[in-house]
Amino acid sequence: MVNNKNINRVCIIIGIVTVIIAVVFSYFGESLGITATTADLSYVTTLFDDSTVHAIDIEISEDDWNTLQETATDEEYQRCAVTIDGEKISNVAIRPKGNSSLSSVASTESERYSFKIDFDEYSDGLSYNGLDKLNLNNVISDNTYLKDYLSYNMMAYMGVDAPLTSFVRVSVNGEYFGLYLAVEDVEEAFAQRNYGTDTGNIYKPDSMNLNDENGMGGGNGEMPDMSNRPDMLPTTDTNQATDTTPKIDATSQTQELPNMDQMPDMGNMPGGNSGNDVALIYSDDELSSYDNIWSNAVFDVTNADKETLIDSIKKLNAGENLEDVVDVEEVLKYFVVHSFVDNFDSYTGSMKHNYYLREEDGQISVIAWDYNLAFSAFSGGGMGGRTTTTAVSSTDEATTLVNYPIDTPVSGTTMEERPLLNELLENDEYLALYHQYYQEFITGYFDSGEYEAVIDNAVSLISTYVEDDPTAFCTYDEYENGVAVLKQFCDLRAESISGQLAGTIPATTTGQSEQPDTLIDASTIDIAAMGSNLMGKDMNTENTAGTAITETAENSEKINNAMAGQRPTNLPNDKAAVTGGETATETKDATAVTNETSAMPDNKNGMVNPNGNAAATNFDISSLILIGISFLVLGGGILATKIYKR
Structure with a gap:
């Protein structure tokens, strides 16, 4: 059993050793065979799958x-x-x-x-x-x-x-x-x-x-x-x-x-x-x-x-x-x-x-x-x-x-x-x-x-x-x-x-x-x-791709619809379409718009990273987490010894 008068010294020593171990694992973990955590980069194979629209x-x-x-x-x-x-x-x-x-x-x-x-x-x-x-x-x-x-x-x-x-x-x-x-x-x-x-x-x-x-x-x-x-x-x-x-x-x-x-x-x-x-x-x-x-x-x-x-x-x-x-x-x-x-x-x-x-x-x-x-x-x-x-x-x-x-x-x-x-x-x-x-x-x-x-x-x-x-x-x-x-x-x-x-x-x-x-x-x-550079061009030629919309009494309070081509007409009225506090990601039963008659060749843009993985190492964050956990464990140990010391 450790004497009360030595408990503080023991805790200090344990704390120092814990911090040293955390730092070594954080910054030299790779050479020790420790695998770093990875960040989610799955957008590479979802949004940037170029075989679909x-x-x-x-x-x-x-x-x-x-x-x-x-x-x-x-x-x-x-x-x-x-x-x-x-x-x-x-x-x-x-x-x-x-x-x-x-x-x-x-x-x-x-x-x-x-x-x-x-x-x-x-x-x-x-x-x-x-x-x-x-x-x-x-x-x-x-x-x-x-x-x-x-x-x-x-x-x-x-x-x-x-x-x-x-x-x-x-x-x-x-x-x-x-x-x-x-x-x-x-x-x-x-x-x-x-x-x-x-x-x-x-x-x-x-x-x-x-x-x-x-x-x-x-x-x-x-x-x-x-x-x-x-x-x-x-x-x-x-x-x-x-x-x-x-x-x-x-x-x-x-x-x-x-x-x-x-x-x-x-x-x-x-x-x-x-x-x-x-x-x-x-x-x-x-x-x-x-x-x-x-x-x-x-x-x-x-x-x-x-x-x-x-x-x-x-x-x-x-x-x-x-x-x-x-x-x-x-x-x-x-x-x-x-x-x-x-x-x-x-x-x-x-x-x-x-x-x-x-x-x-x-x-x-x-x-x-x-x-x-x-x-x-x-x-x-x-x-x-x-x-x-x-x-x-x-x-x-x-x-x-x-x-x-x-x-x-x-x-x-x-x-x-x-x-x-x-x-x-x-x-x-x-x-x-x-x-x-x-x-x-x-x-x-x-x-x-x-x-x-x-x-x-x-x-x-x-x-x-x-x-x-x-x-x-x-x-x-x-x-x-x-x-x-x-x-x-x-x-x-x-x-x-x-x-x-x-x-x-x-x-x-x-x-x-x-x-x-x-x-x-x-x-x-x-x-x-x-297609040509626009800067400085004479831009008075009317675009033939779309027809400007004439503003009417019904849509005058909406956004101006005059443009080359129709713009969306179902914009909301007074209430915002988005709740500012929402941060959650919701998944709906919907799929990407696809062209079933054609498929692109192997995506050469799919070079994910030097190792070809759709996830990248995020070592700095994991290092901070490890150090933080170490300090929490240390703090808990010290608190426990103070509460239950004889």
Whole structure:
């Protein structure tokens, strides 16, 4: 029996030993053979099973829907409930999202915004099968409905980190609203799925500061005053193109397109020649010189984290020992797919945004993001700057874009101003590796017919929903034509790149300028048929996909129904559709909307995490729980000895 005078000492010793054991098991458990707990990431195999069209219903009060539409550019969350394939999640947040696409829709009669759904904005820890945030993309500027989907499929095929996607039939209060693309947000669930506990630091570099804090378009700043800026048409052939934008408000002013020589110098515009930090150009060691990176960090970062990334950027720009600061294989494969799809609303364009940067232990990699303007929809020099898009002035633009040089795949900038790309391709060893990966991509994805199967299966899956889409930005005929042109573009692009890899077609801008006769002729295809960039377009052409509704006395107190395509008509009246305090997840007897006549091939977006599991380790939480339990046991023991000591 322990003497009373020694009981305190014994308890202290036991307590110290308990804490030591807890800490050792928590942080060194893996090496001791202890398996960490796992987080539920079953959303990977439910919502992002891309062999079916999923059903998402948004239940929202009339007042909140009104506010969401009327203040769309403020991107403020409204409360709603969301039912995904019959599973209801209440007390969820929803807001419009986007950048130029958001502003474009806001300036028209359409209400077809892209949306961001945050499951735990109002209820900490609430998720949909482990998913914390979800994007619903409105496929604006995309007559094919496939640009984002196909681009991410290509990225996944090459093993590049990219969000999961699937098509969803979105309804609002039970009324079909439109066919959208569901896109996994790059947040906690994405990081756990791809990296487990070693998430590293993730940033979304962006100097535009227009609208979205963490979605398509970057920071929290306001849209700059563009009222005095002349409209700028995309460089696709707009005489042949069908305007895919919604009908603009009749009160909006129209402007004539000036001669390009009269265009203002826009080098200091957001996304112009400013924002060297976003381009990963090293300037100095001051933390403040890289604010466009820090302000868009996905997770909290310390000054030490910032200094590590600056050091990596410095070494990258020096071009030495690149493998120490760049995940060479991942980044090269990213640029393989990225350059194939001619996406210039990106790091390789004048905007130099729309990508996520990941750093772990000083090594940089890239996460793919935002491809609705891929396949040359954002061609030309963007918003000014040194455009290198037109390699051969004597050829039409379709031929230029189909043959876009893979060794200098930049637009509106120079290779030297994009060091993450330039330093790798200036290295002979890495250039050869880049070409090797490109050949594997062309052979495995295009020569094999894989890409065509992906497109055909997706088309058979979604066509019925596209035809009935009440808020579509294009007609069904334009959709079918866009898909046909997309296939033509991919065929010709793959043929050109095969020639560039074989040396029969120059792979640089200079080389193509000197040998224009070697280029693949693409003059018969209309690039704009796939959908064009909206920013600066003349948006007065009326959308033929839907008819604006005339407001009547009966619906005048409801939300304004004037839009391109019918909006839901059964919005609730005075009572909210959602009870704010509800946080429970309810399961209804409902199933996903399926297409029984078609099935997608094995989901290459289904790369769950490095180990291929639909669950990610959540070791930090389990560690804290273990330590907490240890202290509770210790406290209970001490209390017991005090109460029952002799």
